[in-house]
Amino acid sequence: MQHIPLLIVGGGIGGMAAGLALARAGFDAHIVEQAPEFAEIGAGIQLAPNALRVLEDLGVAAEVHDLAVRPRNLVFMHADTGRHLTTVDFGEPFLARYGRPYSVMHRGDLLDILLRACREYPRVTLENNRRVVDIQDFGTAAEVRFADGDTYRTDALVGADGLWSRARGLLSTDRPITDTYVAYRGALPMGETTVPVEPDDEIIWIGPNKHLVQYPIRRGELYNQVAVFRSTRYTPELEPTDDWGGPTELDAAFAGSCEQVRTSITMFNRDRRWVMYDREPLADWTRGRVTLLGDAAHPMVQYLAQGACQALEDAECLARHLAKHAGDIDEAFAGYQAERIPRTALVQHVARGWGQVWHDDGEVVPALRDRVFGRRATDDYTDLDWLYQPVTS
Template sequence: MGNSKSNPFIVVGGGIGGLATALGLAQNNQYVKVLEQAPGFLEIGAGIQLAANATNVLQRLGVMERIHDIAVFPKRLVLMDAFTGEELSALDLGDVYKERYGAPYIVLHRSDLHKALYEACLENPYIELHTDHSIVKTEQDGEQVTVTAANGNVHTGMAVVGADGIWSKVRPLFSDDEPVCSEYVAYRGAIPMEEVTNIGNLDDVYMWIGPNLHLVQYPVRRGELYNQVVVFKSKQYRKEIEKTDDWGTPEEMDEVFSGTCELVQTAISFIQRQRRWPMYDRVPINDWTDGRVTLLGDAAHPMLQYLAQGGCQALEDAAYLADMVEESSTVEEAFKKYQEERIPRTAYVQNSARMWGEIIHAEQPETILLRNTIFENRTSQDFTFIDQFHGYKNYKTKVNNKG
């Protein structure tokens, strides 16, 4: 299958998934046009965790080389009790992990990853990048697809990949569903490492858990910054105020985390309070492809963050889609094969993320005791719980040799 610069793949959305998709397609000598709604290719948020199922894709795309010196390679994932301060369980992320999955576990600032993907796209002659393109209409006509932006610009190509996030403008072609509010909010931020004291091993990723709350901590940007994410369920939440800032407030955060151990309290004192992120996902859908239009990443399968798999699944999508385009004779065939593989996979991860949220946020003493007992009786090199997520290998043996 081949195309031309005047008849490209159109990727709607210039986030991590959209840019990775462009790179994957371009490696197969496909022309790609990326349309981003924002005035620039920027990534908001703070840190991102990438397991081996994602870093395998970054290796394949040549992006790992770009981020190697700025990413952090943690030694362990550590689960802590937010109230007692005790370690509940840990996972070894060293050589054994890398040998098992073929790639490392890394943490980095989202903007650093996005910048590396963006620069790789800029340098690729098969990729064209456009900003200020909020898509309002997508139409198919025979062997072409046309998208219209709010600014009046119209683009025509051989296919469209909607990678425009949880509030996707392309998704309504397949479903009239709405994002589901989890009633949890997150506060995020990264502080200079010199301000961090008395928190343990800075080479580790920590997750402090408790009833209806958790805190995640890890270093980013060569270890110069310390990323922190505070998450809790709001008792103030009501459907009628969902779109307002009247629930999940900083004051409620302080109340929910009162009584946690000193290390958690210290972290809360440093967290940025200017912006909160309500946490949404969607129920998995059975179809996200129609002819020459398909979805990818959060536009297709937005998930809660409890498995740190949102970005990972978008990267898996990008690699598998590129593979199907390379081996198929038509776009329709490629998109169908892509969907057949990715829908069951991502639905499983979406549902698992919800379940994991219930586990780490458990309230009942019996449930907490059972959870902690299971965790305490596993070793740091027991990968049973993560094999099905980090060990996805359908694409990783396909190494690009096209330069």
């Protein structure tokens, strides 16, 4: 049995950011990842000003800006009629208000940046092929057992092991929840797009039970797309299987959309679908020497594009509290979750509601939504302040 002072289970964006933040705060961080290599599945990621503040604090903002795209606008369109609904100006008024731009990039690029930064710190230890099969909390220590039989004993364990977190199982028996929405996503070289593209805009096409998000990534070299729709085949019995939300349903869901959306749906790989899951917020995500971070703590549906952003905020907050309490694990974990739980729970709830507003198929909500959207000024950021302004601690 090997002793590890601080162990992070999960080497995704949240776990890697936590390791880097802890090292920069003067703590040793040991990250274990079950995959053969540190890599992100998927394509695009959106980084709002709240996330970019953290990345600046981590010392990687210059690399992020080198690879990211800063959209000029966020444009909402109606998926079926093709009608313009509203535009959010991401230009100078946005920058003046929040002090940071809105950026989009490839998820793999962000993880690579964090990985390189971690490797520059002797305080960060990185291990792959470490599949966790058991976690035990003993109050003053925790133990992690791996598939190969090795065991680590640690003074502090951070569960950054994602939606299906094993660490979360110490605190809750809850299961991920799906509202039966499924996503297909991918990126293709900009020159291979067959629809008109606004290279400086992020476009969200919303409609009944569906939406499509489009934006450029990797310096504008790739065009990222995410198509989301509600499955009509879903049943609780089918939920654990892949027998619902397939490509046939994808085509059917967007069959009534405008031509540009219908054409866009044909332009990415259909071999894999992502089920949209979240969980109910936890009132307590710490037990003894185990705490949670990122999707393990607060998985959320993607309609606010805040999953990774909130994980980055978690990483900064955890390191700050460990420094504030001079490495006292109990005090630091308590302060960390007291600060983070109210904010992340609010983001989880608002993300759900925002998705309902996008996807409503009735007569009243879409009419009110489109009327409100149509009346707002492009530089009206009132409804974004709670999310993008600096968090006071």
